[in-house]
Amino acid sequence: MEFIDLDAMTSAEIVKSLFGGDLDRVSQHKVHVRGCRFGDFLVELDLQLLHEGDPTNPLRQLAGELGAALIPMEITCPPIRFDEAHVIDALREELRQAGAQGTLTSPFYALGAQLNPELPSHESAYLLSVLRSFVLLRDWLRDEIQVDTSRRLSFFASAFPGDWCDMILDPRYAPDMAGLTRGYLDHNPTRNRELDMLPFLAFLDEKRIRSAVAGQKVHKRPTYHYRLPNALIDSPDWSLALEWERWLAVEQLAERPELIEKYAALWRENHARLIPHDWTPTSRELRGQL
Known part of the structure; x- marks a missing residue:
């Protein structure tokens, strides 16, 4: 689930408030929420280059600050049973109330909500x-x-x-x-x-x-x-x-x-x-x- 106008730590704290767990801050733009009720969540700016190398590198930090204005934040969820999937809409609502913005906010963002249903058969x-x-x-x-x-x-x-x-x-x-x-x-x-x-x-x-x-x-x-x-x-x-x-x-x-x-x-x-x-x-x- 992608959005803008919330940083990684704020978003991760919302995840923790709903599902528990511990925050593991990798950088300003990447935070794991480990040991939640459903497993581990990941909150990060959706650009792999920002997460490679030394997180204290000033050039990488500058790239992250610039990227935060141009690149969406993404929350990746652990596998969740179908009969409990409503909790993700509860997360969406909390993010919305905190100020997260979606697809129609700006023509410069291509924000998507990606679903990953498990296949019932491998035939x-x-x-x-x-x-x-x-x-x-x-x-x-x-x-x-x-x-x-x-x-x-x-x-x-x-x-x-x-x-x-x-x-x-x-x-x-x-x-x-x-x-x-x-x-x-x-x-x-x-x-x-x-x-x-x-x-x-x-x-x-x-x-x-x-x-x-x-x-x-x-x-x-x-x-x-x-x-x-x-x-x-x-x-x-x-x-x-x-x-x-x-x-x-x-x-x-x-x-x-x-x-x-x-x-x-x-x-x-x-x-x-x-x-x-x-x-x-x-x-x-x-x-x-x-």
Whole structure:
């Protein structure tokens, strides 16, 4: 969850006030909150270069002061059970009341709220079904979320390439996990996707993924990395629960093979047009059948 206008220590103290734990200050711009009720939280400016080397180096401190005006603060949460996930909205509300600002505050920030749902199955057929569902519902999701212009222009959450979407929506495409991974990497050798699968694929085969995307920050874990939502942290009408409900539509569609088959055929037919129609109305129609 990304935001601006609160420093790392203030944000970490809010985390501690809600969930307990001990503060471990690495630098002015990076604080761990260890031993919390749910595990360890990390609060930091979202720029890796600020956290490398000697934290007392004056040049690094200057870079941090400049970065604080240009780079969002980020809170990374430990794994939290679904039936307790509401506590993150309690954290969001406390940050909001303390003055944290979100996506719509400035055109210069590309603030996002990234969800990392754990996969209930590691079978290739299930993962393929979810990826197909996401492709079919993606335009509805973007329309619902109203992805901020700064985030669209930053390419932090780019759409999947059309040729890859067409490939996975082909009903004849039924790879094993190695084949699915190979196809994904051939078309998506980057973490900057709306639904970044690199953390999960690295969880299955870390060596292969790190070789394919050398130099990119990939943390292996058995989860999706859903990067599409804005972080409207300062809006009282927005919540992570709302974004979670939107995501659940993808998982619900993954359990409806007859709908996937029907709309995949329509998507591929549209994609083959010289000038494809806007898919959003059809994507919304599909959402209405879940």
